[in-house]
Amino acid sequence: MKLKCAILDDYQKVALDLADWSSISEKVDVTAFHQHFNHEDELIEVLQDFDIIAIMRERTPFQKSLFAHLPKLKLLVTTGMRNAAIDLEAAKEHHVTVCGTASDSAPPTELAWGLILNLARQITQENLTLRNNGPWQISVGEDLCGKRLGLIGLGKIGSKMARIAQAFGMEVTAWSQNLTTERTGPLGVQKAASLEELLQNSDYVSIHLVLSDRTRNLITLRELEHMKPSAYLINTSRGPIVNQDDLIHALEKGLIAGAGLDVFEIEPLDEDHPFRTLPNVLATPHLGYVTRGNYSKYYHETLEDIQAYLSGSPIRKLF
Known part of the structure; x- marks a missing residue:
């Protein structure tokens, strides 16, 4: 049975075009969400069946209460190597691997x-x-x-x-x-x-x-x-x-x-x-890192993180 991967906050609808997601299509079904979910109960309803979630740094908080309601979640990938909106202790507690990507200044x-x-x-x-x-x-x-x-x-x-x-x-x-x-x-x-x-x-x-x-x-x-x-x-x-x-x-x-x-x-x-x-x-609406080059790097490295996790050797772990 395939794993399910969610890409959150893909406002510009470009995530699926900026990396070769077909390389994991035999093992993972990837879904991109273009709208922002403002409330945790919305996130729980939408994400409860996903095994992998990719997020933009600090757009969507992942706190202890959210981890507790996502029992299938095994891998969380974020932009950058820091994300103050992720409760890393809660991730550990729920056995969720958290990985990041390199960032461009x-x-x-x-x-x-x-x-x-x-x-x-x-x-x-x-x-x-x-x-x-x-x-x-x-x-x-x-x-x-x-x-x-x-x-x-x-x-x-x-x-x-x-x-x-x-x-x-x-x-x-x-x-x-x-x-x-x-x-x-x-x-x-x-x-x-x-x-x-x-x-x-x-x-x-x-x-x-x-x-x-x-x-x-x-x-x-x-x-x-x-x-x-x-x-x-x-x-x-x-x-x-x-x-x-x-x-x-x-x-x-x-x-x-x-x-x-x-x-x-x-x-x-x-x-x-x-x-x-x-x-x-x-x-401006948080455009600092929103460039084609930066997004391409992010989604490419997100895909690398997922591939490494599937192979049993996660990379760029945040803890």
């Missing part, structure tokens, strides 16, 4: 710069005005050259952000809890003495940290109040790193000039969420 870097450039030059607003036959030029853009980019996190993505900023003629400062001058020096990046110092002195603050207990709510109203009123906050990392209610308050009160956001506490956003309508928010 280029796509989210490119999107972060797309947000920065758009905010600096008001590209979206100018385009909409032009399309609607409105006034010719409605804004005066900001120069990036000579401005300061503050990076919260200087890993793979943060390092790429720094090099691009320098190409624009920007100064770059970085901070994270364990950052050293040995890391910042070779990159030509100034190490901020504290998060407060970075926020006070930066014109654009871009977050590039993984979500963990110590980074959750790292940015609250207290931190936002340290930023310049002319500064922008960019978050293409994880929504809960910034306290959502505090950010909304700061944006409504004009404590900062605006925000470029690709990640949110709950996704998809509610239809009436303030981030959809605040005039000083440039928001």
